[in-house]
Amino acid sequence: MTDLSIILKRLSALSQETRLIAFRVLMEAGADGLNAGTIARRLTLPPNRLSGHLTILVNSGLVSVEKDGRHLIYRAQIGAVNELLSSLVETCCHGHPDVCAPLSDLAAPRH
Numbered sequence: 001m002t003d004l005s006i007i008l009k010r011l012s013a014l015s016q017e018t019r020l021i022a023f024r025v026l027m028e029a030g031a032d033g034l035n036a037g038t039i040a041r042r043l044t045l046p047p048n049r050l051s052g053h054l055t056i057l058v059n060s061g062l063v064s065v066e067k068d069g070r071h072l073i074y075r076a077q078i079g080a081v082n083e084l085l086s087s088l089v090e091t092c093c094h095g096h097p098d099v100c101a102p103l104s105d106l107a108a109p110r111h
Helices: 004-014 017-032 036-043 047-060 078-089 097-107
Strands: 063-068 071-076
Touching: 004 017, 004 047, 004 078, 017 036, 017 047, 017 071, 036 047, 036 071, 047 063, 047 071
Parallel strands: none
Antiparallel strands: 063 071
């Protein structure tokens, strides 16, 4: 079972509209990630309004940040997303696992 404090931190990070949208933009970008300016443009936000939101996402473990020259590149952490999804369905439907199978399949790591 995943540590409850980690689950709560990740859910809390996604519970705000700007952060959820930014996270979805990063999920769409995949492994290449995006710099903060590109994310801000996609969200039509001034970059200074996005900075705190990105920090919260990074601190939750759902997003990583890496310096690339003068830019910071943000990437969704798919492993953390899988952990979160798995933790939400790990005790699902006791006695009726067939009900939760589609959810478990979505959260299962792909190789």
